[in-house]
Amino acid sequence: MRKYLVIGLLAIIGYFLxxxxxxxxxxxxxxxxxxxxSTVSGYYLNNTVPKTKVANVITAIVVNYRGFDTLGExxxxxxxxxxxxxxLFRRKEExxxxxxQLSASPLINSGAKLLYPMVVLxxxxxxxxGHLTPGGGFQGGAIIATGFLLMMISYRDFKVxxxxxxxxxxxxxxxxxxxxxxxxFSGGTxxxxxxxxxxxxxxxxxxxIPVIYIAVGLKVAAELIGVLDTLLKxxxxxx
Amino acid sequence: xxITPVHYIAFPLxxxxxxxxxxxxxxxxxxxxxxxxxxxxxxVSVNLxxxxxxxxxxxxxxxxxxxxxxxxxxxxxxxxxxATLISFMGLIIWAYSFNFKKVDTAISLKYQxxxxxxxxxxxxxxxxxxxxxxxVFLEIVAISAYSLTALYRNRDGAEAAFKYLLIGSFASAFIxxxxxxxxxxxGTLNMAEISVRMVDVSIGMKxxxxxxxxxxxxxxxxxxxxxxxxxxxxxxxxxxxxxAFAAIVVKAGVYALIRVIFTIFDLxxxxxxxxxxGFVTMVIxxxxxxxxxxxxxxxxxxxxxxxxxxxxxxxxxxxTAVVGALFLMFNHAVIKGLLFMSGSYLVYDTPGKExxxxxxxxxxLPIVSFFxxxxxxxxxxxxxxxxxxxxxxxxxxxxxxEMIMLIVIILLISVVEIVYYFRVLNxxxxxxxxxxxxxxxxxxxxxxxxxxxxxxxxxxGLYPDIILGxxxxxxxxxxxxxxxxxxxLGENMN
Numbered sequence: 001m002r003k004y005l006v007i008g009l010l011a012i013i014g015y016f017l018x019x020x021x022x023x024x025x026x027x028x029x030x031x032x033x034x035x036x037x038s039t040v041s042g043y044y045l046n047n048t049v050p051k052t053k054v055a056n057v058i059t060a061i062v063v064n065y066r067g068f069d070t071l072g073e074x075x076x077x078x079x080x081x082x083x084x085x086x087x088l089f090r091r092k093e094e095x096x097x098x099x100x101q102l103s104a105s106p107l108i109n110s111g112a113k114l115l116y117p118m119v120v121l122x123x124x125x126x127x128x129x130g131h132l133t134p135g136g137g138f139q140g141g142a143i144i145a146t147g148f149l150l151m152m153i154s155y156r157d158f159k160v161x162x163x164x165x166x167x168x169x170x171x172x173x174x175x176x177x178x179x180x181x182x183x184x185f186s187g188g189t190x191x192x193x194x195x196x197x198x199x200x201x202x203x204x205x206x207x208x209i210p211v212i213y214i215a216v217g218l219k220v221a222a223e224l225i226g227v228l229d230t231l232l233k234x235x236x237x238x239x
Numbered sequence: 240x241x242i243t244p245v246h247y248i249a250f251p252l253x254x255x256x257x258x259x260x261x262x263x264x265x266x267x268x269x270x271x272x273x274x275x276x277x278x279x280x281x282x283v284s285v286n287l288x289x290x291x292x293x294x295x296x297x298x299x300x301x302x303x304x305x306x307x308x309x310x311x312x313x314x315x316x317x318x319x320x321x322a323t324l325i326s327f328m329g330l331i332i333w334a335y336s337f338n339f340k341k342v343d344t345a346i347s348l349k350y351q352x353x354x355x356x357x358x359x360x361x362x363x364x365x366x367x368x369x370x371x372x373x374x375v376f377l378e379i380v381a382i383s384a385y386s387l388t389a390l391y392r393n394r395d396g397a398e399a400a401f402k403y404l405l406i407g408s409f410a411s412a413f414i415x416x417x418x419x420x421x422x423x424x425x426g427t428l429n430m431a432e433i434s435v436r437m438v439d440v441s442i443g444m445k446x447x448x449x450x451x452x453x454x455x456x457x458x459x460x461x462x463x464x465x466x467x468x469x470x471x472x473x474x475x476x477x478x479x480x481x482x483a484f485a486a487i488v489v490k491a492g493v494y495a496l497i498r499v500i501f502t503i504f505d506l507x508x509x510x511x512x513x514x515x516x517g518f519v520t521m522v523i524x525x526x527x528x529x530x531x532x533x534x535x536x537x538x539x540x541x542x543x544x545x546x547x548x549x550x551x552x553x554x555x556x557x558x559t560a561v562v563g564a565l566f567l568m569f570n571h572a573v574i575k576g577l578l579f580m581s582g583s584y585l586v587y588d589t590p591g592k593e594x595x596x597x598x599x600x601x602x603x604l605p606i607v608s609f610f611x612x613x614x615x616x617x618x619x620x621x622x623x624x625x626x627x628x629x630x631x632x633x634x635x636x637x638x639x640x641e642m643i644m645l646i647v648i649i650l651l652i653s654v655v656e657i658v659y660y661f662r663v664l665n666x667x668x669x670x671x672x673x674x675x676x677x678x679x680x681x682x683x684x685x686x687x688x689x690x691x692x693x694x695x696x697x698x699x700g701l702y703p704d705i706i707l708g709x710x711x712x713x714x715x716x717x718x719x720x721x722x723x724x725x726x727x728l729g730e731n732m733n
Contacts, residue, residue, distance in 0.1 A: 017416075020447050024423040039426035040307050068248075068301045068310045072363070072375035075252055076382055079356055083386025086349040087400075166259045173256030180249060183303070190245040192303035 053197040054131045054206040062136065063209045063216075067191040070212075071176060073138075074219055078173065081223045088230055104154045112154035119147030127217025131206045137213040141220025148225045152232055160229050165222045172219035179208050179215075242286045244299050244312040244366050247322065251276050251359040258352050269348040270337065273355035277330040280362070284323040291319050292712075296726040298368070306368060306727050307429035313368040313727060317713040320565070321365045321494055328486040328572055329358030331691060335580055336479040337684040350390060350477075357383040357483060361491035368727055370421070370503075371428045373495060374414055377459065381407045384488055388476045399471035406468045410458035417451030420444065421503075431727035434502050434720055445504065452499050453512065459492030461543045462550065463520035473539035474592065478583025481535060485542045485575035490568060493546060497553055502720050510554045514645075517550030522648065525655045533592045534582050537659060538575070541618070544652070545571045551649075552633045555640060561714035562707070563632030569706065570617070570625050573699075577692040578614040580685065581607045585667075587679045594663055599672030607681060608667050610689050615660040617696045620653060624700040 044061055054060040062070050104112075126133075127140025151158045183192030198205035254276045261268040291297055297314040300306065314322065333354065360379030367373050385407065389400035422428060424444055425436040437445070458465040473481045500509040521544050528540035545567065552564035584607045585600060586592040601608035617624035630653070637645045681689070699706060716722060 016447055020420055020444060023444070024420070026423075040428070041426060043308055064302055065304050065309050066302075066371075069369075069372055069375050071248075071252065072372065072379060075255070075356070076375070076378045078255065079353065079379060079382045079386070082349050082352060083382060083389075086353070087386055087389045087392060087397075163263075166263075170256050170260045174253065177249060177253040177256060181253075184243075184245070184249075189299065189303050190243075190249060190301050 049200055052193065052206055052209070053200045054209055055201050056131055056133065056136075058134075059131045059136050059209060059213065060206070063130075063212050064191075064193060067180075067212065070216065071180065071191070074173065074176065074216060077220065077223050078169070081169075081226050084227060084230055108154050112150045116147050116151050119150065120144050123147065123217070123221065127213055128210070129203070130213040130217070131210050132201060132203070137216025138220050140217040141222075142224060144217075144221035145224035145228060149228050152228060160225055162226060162229070165226045168218055168222040169226070172215040172222070175215040176212055176219070179212055183208075242283050242290075244287065244297060244314045244322075245301065246283050247280055247326070247362045247366060248312075248359060250279060251355055255352055255356055255359075262348065266348060270351050273351040274330070274333050274337075276355060277326065277333050277358065280326040280358075281330050284319075284326045287314050288319055288323055288709075291316055296716075296722070298727055305729075307427045307432040310372050311368040311429070311727060312366045313723070314366060315713075315716045315723065315726075316709070317716040318365050318494075318498075320709055320713045321490060321568070322362050324569060324572055325358060325361050325365065325487050325490060328483075328576060329355070329361075331576070331688045332358075332479050332483050332486070334684045335482070335688040336477075338682045339477065339479055339583075339685065350387070353383045353387050354480070354483065357387065358487060361487045364491040365494050368430055369428050370418055370430050370433065370499075373498075374411070374418060377414065377491075377495065378411060380488055380491060381411065381459075384472070384480075384484070387480045387483075388472045390477055390480070391475070395471075396475040399468075399475035403468040403472045406458055406465070410455045410465075412455075413451045414455035417448050417455060420451070421448050424448075429727070430498070430502050431724045434724055435728070437503060445508075449504055449509065449512075453496070453516075456492055456496040456499065457516070459488065460496050460550070461489055461492070461520070461546050462516050463523050463543070463547070466520070466524070466543050469543055470536045470539040473542065474533055474535035478579060481538070481583065482576045482579035485538075485579060486572040489542065489546055490572055493549060493568065496550075497717070500553075501717055502723060510556045513550045513554030517547040517552075517554055518645070518648070520544070520547030521551065521652060522547075525652050529655055529659045531659075532594055534586050534594050534597070534663065535579075535592050537594065537663070538578055538582055541578075541656065541659075542571070542575055544656075545575070545618070548633070548649070548652075551645070552636070555633070555636050555642070557636050557639060558711075558714055558718065559632055559639060560636030561718060562710045563629055563636055565710045565713055566629035566632055566703075566706075569710070570629050570699075573692050573695050574614050574618045574626060577610055577689060577696065578618065580689050580692070581610040581614065584679060584681050584685070585611060594666060596676075597663065597666045598670035599667070600678065601667045602672055603676075603678045604680070606686070607689075610693055611667065612664050613693055613696060615664055617700065619656045619660055625696050625703070627700065628703040 044057060044065065048054060048057045048060045052060050052064060054064070123140045123144035125140075126135040126143055127137045130136030130140070148160065180191040183194050184190045186194045188194060193207040193209065195207035197207050254272050258269050258272055261272065287297060291314055295316070298306070299312045301310045301312065303309070333351065336351065336354065357380055360376045360383065363376030364373055364380065367376060385400050385404045388403055389396050418428070421433065424440045425433050427433055427436065454465065458468070461469050473484055476484065500513070524540045524544035524547060528537050528544060531537035531540060549564050549567045549571070552560050552567060584604065585597055589596045617626045620626040620630040630649070634646055634649060637649070
């Protein structure tokens with residue numbers, strides 16, 4: 001009975017949502033449309049490259065126009081890690097639990113060793129070039145974390161130092177907020193771009209945008225690695 | 240250094256990222272720094288409140304892009320009032336948490352950071368002028384609230400936190416979906432500009448967006464039937480966090496709902512929704528409170544009931560009613576804060592937090608019991624206390640609109656409140672204490688923070704004019720959305 005009620009409810013919600021989405025012109029071309037100039041998206045598309053010299057408009061939106069949101073999102077991740085740490089924290093007398101005892105095959109072992117530096121390098125590449133190519137801090141950080149995950153599941157004695165992760169995480173976060181304050185104190189507003197913009201498509205361009213994205217990348221990487229390690233270390237009976 | 244609203248967000252974030260590093264040098268830092276930051280936020284509040292009274296409206300652009308291109312913060316007489324309330328309550332709860340039970344020991348030095356971030360998130364929700372930014376700060380509040388609920392790491396706490404997590408994620412998904420659909424219709428995320436462009440949106444779309452927002456924010460604002468998480472979370476979370484839920488988290492949820500309704504949608508459409516939703520919430524929650532045997536669950540249901548009352552008052556929608564609603568929110572933050580703080584010491588380590596275990600405890604904990612009694616008197620609305628004035632304003636507003644049924648129900652509900660609060664007081668003062676039961680005396684900091692709240696309740700009760708001026712200004716600012724639009728968009732208005 002309850003099952004049918006739920007299905008009925010979902011059907012009603014679905015009906016209205018489909019009706020709404022059918023009306024929305026997704027994917028319409030807004031770049032060449034002069035009428036779109038007055039909307040926010042039109043403004044971004046027409047003004048980002050000349051004003052901020054950032055080739056990837058999405059990065060400009062994420063880090064500059066809506067940088068405050070990104071600061072908030074980084075904080076959400078930080079809080080999730082902090083919360084996880086405080087809930088899954090084990091006291092010393094409970095004993096430090098090892099990761100689950102699974103031995104990986106030699107194939108995975110050597111493959112992981114080969115791939116690990118490349119994956120990390122790719123992650124670094126993605127967040128350093130966040131203002132030029134698709135991708136950025138969050139994506140690059142996640143890629144780096146997958147490299148570490150690969151090592152964690154291949155080698156059970158692969159240890160990451162939570163102390164070092166905490167350093168990276170904190171320093172990256174501090175960098176982000178400090179750059180924000182710098183904008184505020186150098187006569188502008190919080191998070192304002194105070195560095196010279198340079199030329200479009202150059203690695204060093206876009207003022208603070210790449211700097212912030214590198215900080216975000218390192219922070220996300222450190223946090224996700226911390227999450228993976230904390231979760232993998234849960235004792236079997238705690239699962 | 241000029242004080243601007245962004246200090247509310249930037250300093251706590253800086254502190255939160257610094258704490259893990261300073262904590263390596265001195266473990267006490269993780270407890271002290273949040274207090275320093277929260278004191279500074281209270282100082283910022285006072286400064287900005289003084290400034291806003293003379294200039295009328297403070298807006299701040301971020302990242303150098305004017306609204307609608309960038310994100311802006313708005314410290315109006317309305318949002319400023321709530322920001323001030325939240326920052327002061329945050330500071331008081333920090334002081335109360337000091338050395339509270341297991342919360343503030345070496346095991347959970349992260350507690351203070353999470354509590355500070357919960358306050359920051361709520362401040363961000365109140366101050367932001369951008370609807371997606373509102374969502375981001377809601378996430379900050381929610382994520383800290385989930386982990387704080389589970390902080391004791393026992394079975395019930397985990398269950399409560401998991402339930403809260405599921406329902407909260409549901410709320411986030413609904414709000415995000417609502418924002419996406421809204422953006423496709425108006426092409427902007429700035430609330431002032433949305434408000435301008437909302438006239439072009441079809442009524443069907445408006446209804447859909449409103450429903451999504453009402454469900455999403457309704458969960459945070461504890462509207463029936465979306466409040467299933469609340470009693471568990473309130474009773475399982477550490478005592479100070481119960482107070483923070485009532486004083487901070489719910490306030491931010493109600494603010495978001497009210498901001499969306501008053502600024503983005505027309506009140507006429509939404510006012511019936513507010514009245515009915517608030518009404519049902521109030522009646523069901525207060526009747527549930529009557530049946531509770533667990534003190535904290537009783538307070539939680541009472542809290543939900545009060546929020547229902549606030550929504551009814553906003554729904555009536557006249558100036559008098561909005562002043563009453565804001566007064567109720569102020570009262571609820573202060574009084575429910577005091578009730579949770581004193582209640583936490585009354586039921587300190589009793590397993591079920593049973594009201595029956597409190598027999599005659601007033602002899603052992605006279606001052607804590609007095610605080611609880613004061614809170615109970617104030618919240619049910621007995622004349623010399625703060626609660627009375629708020630109820631009077633709302634009842635007057637209802638009478639002006641000739642809503643006789645509503646008045647009758649509100650008065651009947653007040654009787655229900657009196658019954659369940661006085662039942663507890665009766666146990667506290669007039670029952671015989673079992674021999675040899677240990678009680679815990681409050682710490683100095685907890686005692687000080689409870690005293691501050693108690694004094695506030697008494698002073699505001701005797702001289703309500705102290706805050707009425709602020710409340711009236713706030714309600715004027717809230718109700719006239721053209722002020723908001725003009726001040727936020729300025730010359731950019733199109």
